[in-house]
Amino acid sequence: MQTQEYTLKEMMAIMATREIKDGDIVFAGTGISMLAATAAKNINAPNSVIFFETGAIDSKIEELPLAVADPRVMYWSASNTGLLEAFSSMQNRITGDKVIAILGAAQIDIYGNLNTTAIGDYHSPDIRFSGSGGGCDVASFVPRCIAFMQHEKRKFVKKLDYLTSPGQLQGKGSRIESGLRPGGVNVVITNMGVLRVDKELGELYLDLYYPGVTIKEILDNMQFSVDVTKAKMAEPPKDFELNMLRETCDPQRLILG
Amino acid sequence: METANNKVMTIEDAVKRFMCDGHHISIGGFTLNRNPMAAVYEIIRQGYKKLHVYAHSNGTGIDELIGAGCVDKLEIAYAGNGKTAATCIRFRQAVQNGILKVEDYSNFMMSLRFLAGAMGVPFMPTLSGIGSDITTKWGFSKQMRHEDPKMADEKLLIIDNPFGEWGEASKVVLVPAISPDITFIHVQKADTMGTCRIEGLTFADVEQARASKNVVVTCEELVEPDELRNFPEHNQIPFLHVSAVCHVPFGGYPTAVYRHYDYDSKFLRAYAAAAKVDDKFKAFQDMYIYSVKNHSELLKLIGKEQLDSIKADPRTGYASNMMRG
Numbered sequence: 001m002q003t004q005e006y007t008l009k010e011m012m013a014i015m016a017t018r019e020i021k022d023g024d025i026v027f028a029g030t031g032i033s034m035l036a037a038t039a040a041k042n043i044n045a046p047n048s049v050i051f052f053e054t055g056a057i058d059s060k061i062e063e064l065p066l067a068v069a070d071p072r073v074m075y076w077s078a079s080n081t082g083l084l085e086a087f088s089s090m091q092n093r094i095t096g097d098k099v100i101a102i103l104g105a106a107q108i109d110i111y112g113n114l115n116t117t118a119i120g121d122y123h124s125p126d127i128r129f130s131g132s133g134g135g136c137d138v139a140s141f142v143p144r145c146i147a148f149m150q151h152e153k154r155k156f157v158k159k160l161d162y163l164t165s166p167g168q169l170q171g172k173g174s175r176i177e178s179g180l181r182p183g184g185v186n187v188v189i190t191n192m193g194v195l196r197v198d199k200e201l202g203e204l205y206l207d208l209y210y211p212g213v214t215i216k217e218i219l220d221n222m223q224f225s226v227d228v229t230k231a232k233m234a235e236p237p238k239d240f241e242l243n244m245l246r247e248t249c250d251p252q253r254l255i256l257g
Numbered sequence: 258m259e260t261a262n263n264k265v266m267t268i269e270d271a272v273k274r275f276m277c278d279g280h281h282i283s284i285g286g287f288t289l290n291r292n293p294m295a296a297v298y299e300i301i302r303q304g305y306k307k308l309h310v311y312a313h314s315n316g317t318g319i320d321e322l323i324g325a326g327c328v329d330k331l332e333i334a335y336a337g338n339g340k341t342a343a344t345c346i347r348f349r350q351a352v353q354n355g356i357l358k359v360e361d362y363s364n365f366m367m368s369l370r371f372l373a374g375a376m377g378v379p380f381m382p383t384l385s386g387i388g389s390d391i392t393t394k395w396g397f398s399k400q401m402r403h404e405d406p407k408m409a410d411e412k413l414l415i416i417d418n419p420f421g422e423w424g425e426a427s428k429v430v431l432v433p434a435i436s437p438d439i440t441f442i443h444v445q446k447a448d449t450m451g452t453c454r455i456e457g458l459t460f461a462d463v464e465q466a467r468a469s470k471n472v473v474v475t476c477e478e479l480v481e482p483d484e485l486r487n488f489p490e491h492n493q494i495p496f497l498h499v500s501a502v503c504h505v506p507f508g509g510y511p512t513a514v515y516r517h518y519d520y521d522s523k524f525l526r527a528y529a530a531a532a533k534v535d536d537k538f539k540a541f542q543d544m545y546i547y548s549v550k551n552h553s554e555l556l557k558l559i560g561k562e563q564l565d566s567i568k569a570d571p572r573t574g575y576a577s578n579m580m581r582g
Contacts, residue, residue: 067339069287133335179428
C-alpha cells in the first residue's frame, strides 16, 4: 500500500532496491548507493550480501557508513581484508558473476559508459573529479551495474569528456569485440525515471517514468534521444518500503537529507 | 628493509632520516581511514617538495600534502574524502590550475602495481579498463617517463592473451610495478622491531609496505616483540620490511583508526570549508601544522573533549551514535 508522500531521493533508493535480488552480492559505493544496498537487505533481499571494495564483506550496518573506508563497514563483517581480495572476487567469474554494482557518475552516454574523472580537456580540465576508484574495475568485471544519475542535460551527454568506466563502449557488440567481458551499466536510475540497456543495440531505452513526470520532460533533459516506446509508469514506494528506508536505514537522514 | 632489533625513533627523526625532496612516496590507509597523518604533518612541517606520490584511494593525507605544495606528480585512482569532499578540494584545485600532474589508474590497477613491486616482477595483468580512457589518455608524457629512471616508459599496455582464450580473456592489461622510495603507514600495534598488527581492513597497506625500499610505521601502541609473537597469524607485516617504528597515539587523527577512534567529522568539515579559499587554507595549515611543534601539540590544540567524542565504542570499533550530519 502507498499512502505516504515521498521524496525523489527516496524513490531512487527504492527503485534500486527493487533491482537487487535475494542472493545477490551487492557492490556498494558511497551515498545513496550504500543506502540502497542497506535497504534491499532490509526490504526484499534478506540474503543479499553487501560487499565493499575496501575488502569488508557482509558487514553489519548498524549505522550508515559515509565512505567505503568508514569503520562502520568493518563491524561484524565476515572478513576484513584488502583491495586485492575484493577486486579479485569481482574479476573471478565464480563470485564475480553474482555481483551487482551500484555506481554514480558526472556524465553518462547512450551506451552506459561513465565519466567520473574530468569535465573539459583531461590535461587541463574545467572540473576535476575524484577519478575511477574501483568504478572502472567493477564496470569491467561484473555482469550487472546500476548507475545513479541526476537527470540533467549536462550529465546525459552525446560524448563523454573522459570514459572512466566502460559500459557498451560504442554499442552493439563493441564491448565484447574490444576484449571486455559482458557487463557494465545495464540500468540507470535517475530522479525522473529508469532507463535500461537494450542487449542487442547496447543502447539505453526508457523503461519507467515516475508519477508526475512526463516522457517529454525526461527527453528534454538529455543531450541524446532514446527509445520511449516501451516506457510505463513506475510503481511508487510502498509504505513498508518507506518506513524501512527512513526508520531503519537512515534515521539521521545522512543521505536522504 | 632493515633487520635491526630496535627501530624505535620519533616520527620527527624518521622523516628527517628517510625523506628527501623529489622522493617517490606512498602513504597507507583509504580516504578517511588510517592515514598516517602524524607522518604527513611532519613531512609538511619539514618542508619536503617535488614529491612523486602513489595512492589507490586517498583523501585526508593526500590533500594536505598537495595543499602544502609538497607534491609535483601523483599517480592515483581516487581522491575523495567521504561526505565532506566528494572530490578532494586542494587536489581538484591543483589539477585545474595545472600545478599538479596526475596519472589516473583504477583501484585494482594501483593495488596490483604495489603487488608487482612487492613480488619483484615488472608488471601484473588484469582485465580491468579495456576500452576506457584510463588506457588511452596519459597524464605523464612519454618524455617525462623516459627522463625519470623511477618511472616505466609506458603507463600500461594492452596485449592479446598470450595463452589464447585460456582464462576466458582475449586481451589483458599490463600495469607496471611500483617501488616507492618510502611508504608511511599507521597501525594499531607495532613492536620495537617493526612487526605490525593491523585491525580492521588492511586496504593495500601490506603490499605498499612490501613494495617499498623504506617503511616508516607509526602506531597507537608500541609493544615488545614477545607480545606479537603469541599470535603471529594476526600480524600482517613482519619486521624485515620496516625501517623505523614511531609511537604516536592518535597518529591517524583526524582519520579513523578501527577500535581506537573514529574520523573527526567536525575537523574534516572545517578542513573542507577552509580548503575552498586560499587564504583560509593557509591559515588552517598554519594553525594545525606549522604553529604546532609535533603531533601531541596538535592533539592538545584539538582538546580532550573533542578527542573523547570520537573514541571508539569497544563493541563496534567506531564511535557509535556520533553526530556526523
